[in-house]
Amino acid sequence: MDLGLTGKKAIVCASSRGLGKGCAQALAEAGCDIVLNGRTEAVLEETRKEIRDRYNVSVLSIAADVSSPEGQRALLSACPDPDILVNNNGGPPRRDYTELDREAMLDGAIQNFVTPVELIQAVAPGMKERGFGRIVNITSLSVKMPIEGLDLSSGARAGLTAFLAGVCRQLAPHGVTINNLLPGKMDTDRLRGGFERAAQQTGTSLDDIRAQQAAEIPTGRFGNAEEFGQACAFLCSRYAGYITGQNLLMDGGLYPAAF
Structure with missing residues (x-):
């Protein structure tokens, strides 16, 4: 399917690996020129070459912390007039709410609430002028369903969701859309790290932990970055105007609800 994205420019935050990389790959496959972002230059450069060589599109990479003003300036200097913005950032580490001090809470809010809002503020005016824009925020299943130890991440991402519920309707008349992708248990480094912690705490093998958690999902498996990226590309396409x-849940049916 031609998504109508050939020649469009996309900034994909935190895209050197995992779900962000999946989104960058899918958008490149659809014909977009890509600006990647990550903190580890070697990994970022490897991803840049992989996507450039596979899809024959322009791929720039910006090694920076997207939560910092300097990092945002670097991204926007590389692509001052993006047609697509995919907001993504690492979440706060798993921690009981009793262990969170003010500094940790402010850091979490900056990562998962303030940063995406700042980037939207920067790119939305140009999208409005051009009459086309697609903004996709990678949030989490935890916005809808509590996950133990991820209260800070859940709160910041839920706040972002509520904040943008009004903003998206201001931008809609100008051909600019804002949607959220909510990943459940995706086969990423973050999920595998959780398996390792659970195995250490319980004395259960990694294979058993993995099998137990997969069995809780109606589809019987974890999601992957490729299918996640394709959903992102569709939300950015001409067909999703x-x-x-x-809020598109990608959780294999784990969240039990009719609506």
Whole structure:
């Protein structure tokens, strides 16, 4: 399917690996020129070459912390007029709410609430002028369903969701959409790290932990970055101009609800 994205420019935050990389790959496959972002230059450069060589599109890489003003300036200098913005950032480490001090809470809010809002503020005016824009925020299943130890991440991402529910309707008349992708248990480094912690705490093998958690999901498996990225690309496509303000769960049916 031609998504109508050939020649469009996309900034994909935190995209050197994992779900962000999946989004960058899918957008490149659809014909977008890509600006990648990550903190580890070697990994970022490897991803840049992989995507450039595979899809024959322009791929720039910006090694920076996207939560910092300097990092944001670097991204926007590389691509001052993006057609697509994919907001993504690492979440706060798993921690009981009793262990969170003010500094940790402020850091979490900056990572998962303030940063995406700042980037949207920067790119939305140009999108409005051009009459086209696609903004996709990678949030989490935890926005809808509590996950033990991820209260700070859940709160910041839920706040972002509520904040943008009004903003997206201001931008909709100008051809600019804002939607959220909510990953459940995806086969990423973060999920595997959780398996390792659970194995250490319980004395259960990694294989058993993995099998137990997969069995809790109606599809019987974890999601992957490729299918996640393709969903992102569709939300950015010409066919998704009538979709805005929505939260697309990608969790294999783990969240039990009719609506």
